[in-house]
Amino acid sequence: MRGEVTIDLTGVMAEEIGAAHGLSEADLRRIEPDLVRVASEIADLRRRGMLEVLDLPSVREDLDRIAEAAVKSHGFRNFVLLGIGGSSLGARAIFEACLSPFHNLAPEGERGAPRLFVAENVDPDSLDSLMRVAPPEETLYNVVSKSGTTVETISQLLVVWDRLASSVGKRAAEHLVITTDPERGFLRRLASELGIRSFGVPPGVGGRFSVLTPVGLYPAAVAGVDPLELLDGAAQMDERCRDNGWRQNPALALAGVHYAFDRLKGKGITVMMPYADSLRSFAEWFCQLWAESLGKRTNPAGDPRAPVGQTPVRALGAIDQHSQLQLYVDGPNDKLFSIVAVHRHRAEVRIPETTLPGVREEGLGHIPGHGLDELLSAERSATEMVLLGSERPVLVVDLPEVSAFSLGQMFYLYEWATIAAGMLYHVNPFDQPGVEEGKLLTHAAMGRSGSEKLAERIRSHRQRPDRHRIR
Amino acid sequence: MRGEVTIDLTGVMAEEIGAAHGLSEADLRRIEPDLVRVASEIADLRRRGMLEVLDLPSVREDLDRIAEAAVKSHGFRNFVLLGIGGSSLGARAIFEACLSPFHNLAPEGERGAPRLFVAENVDPDSLDSLMRVAPPEETLYNVVSKSGTTVETISQLLVVWDRLASSVGKRAAEHLVITTDPERGFLRRLASELGIRSFGVPPGVGGRFSVLTPVGLYPAAVAGVDPLELLDGAAQMDERCRDNGWRQNPALALAGVHYAFDRLKGKGITVMMPYADSLRSFAEWFCQLWAESLGKRTNPAGDPRAPVGQTPVRALGAIDQHSQLQLYVDGPNDKLFSIVAVHRHRAEVRIPETTLPGVREEGLGHIPGHGLDELLSAERSATEMVLLGSERPVLVVDLPEVSAFSLGQMFYLYEWATIAAGMLYHVNPFDQPGVEEGKLLTHAAMGRSGSEKLAERIRSHRQRPDRHRIR
Numbered sequence: 021m022r023g024e025v026t027i028d029l030t031g032v033m034a035e036e037i038g039a040a041h042g043l044s045e046a047d048l049r050r051i052e053p054d055l056v057r058v059a060s061e062i063a064d065l066r067r068r069g070m071l072e073v074l075d076l077p078s079v080r081e082d083l084d085r086i087a088e089a090a091v092k093s094h095g096f097r098n099f100v101l102l103g104i105g106g107s108s109l110g111a112r113a114i115f116e117a118c119l120s121p122f123h124n125l126a127p128e129g130e131r132g133a134p135r136l137f138v139a140e141n142v143d144p145d146s147l148d149s150l151m152r153v154a155p156p157e158e159t160l161y162n163v164v165s166k167s168g169t170t171v172e173t174i175s176q177l178l179v180v181w182d183r184l185a186s187s188v189g190k191r192a193a194e195h196l197v198i199t200t201d202p203e204r205g206f207l208r209r210l211a212s213e214l215g216i217r218s219f220g221v222p223p224g225v226g227g228r229f230s231v232l233t234p235v236g237l238y239p240a241a242v243a244g245v246d247p248l249e250l251l252d253g254a255a256q257m258d259e260r261c262r263d264n265g266w267r268q269n270p271a272l273a274l275a276g277v278h279y280a281f282d283r284l285k286g287k288g289i290t291v292m293m294p295y296a297d298s299l300r301s302f303a304e305w306f307c308q309l310w311a312e313s314l315g316k317r318t319n320p321a322g323d324p325r326a327p328v329g330q331t332p333v334r335a336l337g338a339i340d341q342h343s344q345l346q347l348y349v350d351g352p353n354d355k356l357f358s359i360v361a362v363h364r365h366r367a368e369v370r371i372p373e374t375t376l377p378g379v380r381e382e383g384l385g386h387i388p389g390h391g392l393d394e395l396l397s398a399e400r401s402a403t404e405m406v407l408l409g410s411e412r413p414v415l416v417v418d419l420p421e422v423s424a425f426s427l428g429q430m431f432y433l434y435e436w437a438t439i440a441a442g443m444l445y446h447v448n449p450f451d452q453p454g455v456e457e458g459k460l461l462t463h464a465a466m467g468r469s470g471s472e473k474l475a476e477r478i479r480s481h482r483q484r485p486d487r488h489r490i491r
Numbered sequence: 492m493r494g495e496v497t498i499d500l501t502g503v504m505a506e507e508i509g510a511a512h513g514l515s516e517a518d519l520r521r522i523e524p525d526l527v528r529v530a531s532e533i534a535d536l537r538r539r540g541m542l543e544v545l546d547l548p549s550v551r552e553d554l555d556r557i558a559e560a561a562v563k564s565h566g567f568r569n570f571v572l573l574g575i576g577g578s579s580l581g582a583r584a585i586f587e588a589c590l591s592p593f594h595n596l597a598p599e600g601e602r603g604a605p606r607l608f609v610a611e612n613v614d615p616d617s618l619d620s621l622m623r624v625a626p627p628e629e630t631l632y633n634v635v636s637k638s639g640t641t642v643e644t645i646s647q648l649l650v651v652w653d654r655l656a657s658s659v660g661k662r663a664a665e666h667l668v669i670t671t672d673p674e675r676g677f678l679r680r681l682a683s684e685l686g687i688r689s690f691g692v693p694p695g696v697g698g699r700f701s702v703l704t705p706v707g708l709y710p711a712a713v714a715g716v717d718p719l720e721l722l723d724g725a726a727q728m729d730e731r732c733r734d735n736g737w738r739q740n741p742a743l744a745l746a747g748v749h750y751a752f753d754r755l756k757g758k759g760i761t762v763m764m765p766y767a768d769s770l771r772s773f774a775e776w777f778c779q780l781w782a783e784s785l786g787k788r789t790n791p792a793g794d795p796r797a798p799v800g801q802t803p804v805r806a807l808g809a810i811d812q813h814s815q816l817q818l819y820v821d822g823p824n825d826k827l828f829s830i831v832a833v834h835r836h837r838a839e840v841r842i843p844e845t846t847l848p849g850v851r852e853e854g855l856g857h858i859p860g861h862g863l864d865e866l867l868s869a870e871r872s873a874t875e876m877v878l879l880g881s882e883r884p885v886l887v888v889d890l891p892e893v894s895a896f897s898l899g900q901m902f903y904l905y906e907w908a909t910i911a912a913g914m915l916y917h918v919n920p921f922d923q924p925g926v927e928e929g930k931l932l933t934h935a936a937m938g939r940s941g942s943e944k945l946a947e948r949i950r951s952h953r954q955r956p957d958r959h960r961i962r
Contacts, residue, residue: 029959105813122624144863148838153593182843206853270961297614308814315818329822342576343779347786349925351800367619372653382677386938392615398936402929454820458873465869467857488500490741
């Protein structure tokens with residue numbers, strides 16, 4: 021098989037870190053029936069066509085249109101993705117994993133793709149700065165919102181549309197590519213009425229599970245990352261996740277380990293710590309997927325059991341050894357660690373022998389002559405050891421390299437694991453009921469008609485006396 | 492007083508969110524004696540000159556040399572800070588708070604400062620990419636390490652020095668500015684022997700508390716941010732923190748609230764969520780300060796009580812409403828939230844009236860006509876309300892604007908609060924014993940002589956059978 025992502029559970033076992041904090045054979049036996057149940061539930065749902073998200077690796081009809089649209093994008097100096105949350109994190113993870121961190125600073129000729137920006141927030145300073153550096157008339161905007169009505173994204177669109185309309189007039193529509201529901205919503209309507217190029221997000225695929233649809237694949241293609249590689253990686257992982265035994269199915273194992281540590285070992289926090297700068301945004305993507313899918317108040321049957329949901333935290337090796345590691349090693353033993361190891365980097369950088377004075381005398385004489393990759397790998401092993409030595413559970417996710425193919429595997433692995441974890445917790449991993457009220461309040465505060473009562477609530481919140489202000 | 496940072500504790504009180512999760516008058520009475528003790532301990536230590544970090548706002552001797560060095564930096568196209576953890580996070584926070592997020596993409600003439608980079612990690616791909624986009628011969632490096640022997644930073648230095656030596660020969664030393672211990676360590680020795688421009692970090696000030704020394708102030712000056720504004724902001728906060736009553740002293744209040752929620756209300760996680768893109772790195776800086784200072788195994792007297800340390804998490808509004816908020820609202824009630832509100836942005840961006848079809852029909856007719864700042868502020872209020880409605884404690888930190896002056900206040904506020912929290916927990920906020928073993932292991936793996944036993948341990952860890960690998 022082409023370079024496989026594998027996971028090593030050795031560091032979560034009681035034989036490695038002791039029975040107080042590690043999984044014993046008894047613990048494994050305790051969760052095994054649940055894992056069997058979940059695996060067969062997933063297989064059954066898939067047979068009935070009810071888990072569309074897991075079938076995405078074989079959906080390839082859009083690829084020609086994506087490739088064609090990507091070629092068109094190269095007529096623009098800048099590509100700006102307007103989207104937030106599930107509409108942006110996947111593309112951001114792809115850009116960061118597959119491109120130079122300084123892509124936008126590379127000379128025009130060497131880049132082979134437009135400059136790439138992801139505009140998520142409605143911070144006026146950010147959007148203003150972005151429009152200065154990437155003027156709308158030189159920019160292609162990919163407006164991404166599954167519902168087609170996300171207030172942040174629509175607001176950004178109205179701002180840039182206004183600028184486009186005044187600068188390029190009737191050609192404004194050529195500066196947009198819309199990715200949204202195939203039938204409904206404001207963006208779909210816009211695409212139809214103005215003839216704007218567009219892609220559909222399959223109705224059964226929620227925003228945070230949509231990276232393997234045009235939501236992630238079109239920006240990938242614009243950036244010169246082959247969507248087929250992403251899908252092939254995902255398809256390979258799909259094959260491996262069809263096994264009902266957790267010792268063979270990496271996603272089932274991941275789900276089971278997270279669930280077991282949360283429920284049996286009091287690890288309410290899960291830390292993903294890649295040792296590669298290029299996976300920082302992947303870890304952010306994971307944090308969204310895990311938090312929004314599993315952080316729930318009750319199970320779908322309405323059983324008001326205690327709220328569930330591990331808190332995902334992203335760290336970055338080796339940087340966070342100088343920031344979070346002290347807490348991880350000596351603080352409360354309330355975390356499960358996933359260290360993501362990358363075994364082949366693109367560049368080789370050697371620490372050269374040196375004539376600088378004092379290197380040997382100051383105890384640094386052994387550093388020259390090694391590769392930076394050796395240093396990074398030594399640091400990773402050292403971190404694993406101090407965590408294990410402090411009885412902290414550590415699972416290791418091994419990537420042969422960071423590529424579109426391995427990233428495709430990772431996306432699929434964690435999506436499958438998240439769905440399985442939802443079934444273990446008896447929560448619906450596809451909804452987000454807790455954030456709907458906030459959206460209604462925001463619209464009310466902005467003056468939506470019919471929302472006067474909510475508007476009154478938000479007004480009175482804002483005007484309540486701050487009797488406990490420290491000045 | 493010039494624009495003050497204030498904090499509003501209304502949303503953490505039992506009267507707002509109920510007695511199960513909010514602080515009651517009885518809770519406040521319970522922690523009050525501890526707060527009085529801590530405030531007078533800090534005052535006493537300061538009188539005896541033993542809390543140098545809190546006296547930094549009045550240390551201004553370096554400012555002339557910093558200004559002079561900053562002017563020299565403008566002869567270079569690029570400024571690269573080589574440093575990690577406490578050596579980099581403060582400068583990063585300053586750059587992000589005070590400059591355009593696209594500073595490096597602005598035309599040469601408009602920038603008024605070199606392009607700015609912070610190279611933290613020893614990821615070979617990152618350093619290789621950086622050297623391509625910012626070739627050493629056009630670059631000034633600020634090498635920052637308090638000890639002068641940080642392996643990541645020294646390794647980076649050896650790599651760039653080699654390139655400098657071969658490209659600019661004897662002028663290589665002019666491409667470096669060193670910030671390190673005034674007396675000791677490899678970097679100090681290098682500065683002395685090669686006549687490299689350098690700054691000292693006061694010996695009594697640890698890395699993560701050093702942003703108000705040349706560690707943060709020199710990069711600030713290079714970026715065109717006035718160090719005096721940072722110090723003046725900090726000095727103003729210093730004045731406000733001299734009050735022994737927590738209702739007047741914002742740092743004492745912050746420390747007390749965090750401690751009380753951790754110890755009395757089971758909130759082992761503290762989430763800092765600014766509503767401004769420009770404060771993202773400030774929140775990272777806070778996460779380091781809080782985690783590394785307070786995540787400890789025992790108190791200084793050696794009392795092996797349960798390990799302490801809240802896990803700090805950074806979020807970003809409004810983005811994380813589409814990622815983490817579902818968990819925050821509906822998941823376990825184990826978090827204290829600090830929402831950082833910014834009341835004046837630099838840019839004004841209005842959402843224009845539009846002729847786009849369907850805006851009204853799709854229920855978005857109320858959006859045009861508002862400022863993006865209004866939308867961001869509505870979202871912030873909505874988030875506060877749903878959190879409070881779900882009985883989650885929310886404190887609000889109000890900034891009149893993001894500026895060097897308000898950032899100086901924030902740095903000082905959180906440094907003081909962290910020291911006070913250390914005293915409440917009875918831990919030493921200035922050490923990091925849990926990460927020392929990892930450093931020794933790393934050096935051993937890299938071949939330090941005399942470390943053969945440790946090297947053997949790391950080798951056998953790496954070669955242990957992975958009996959629980961899922962392929």
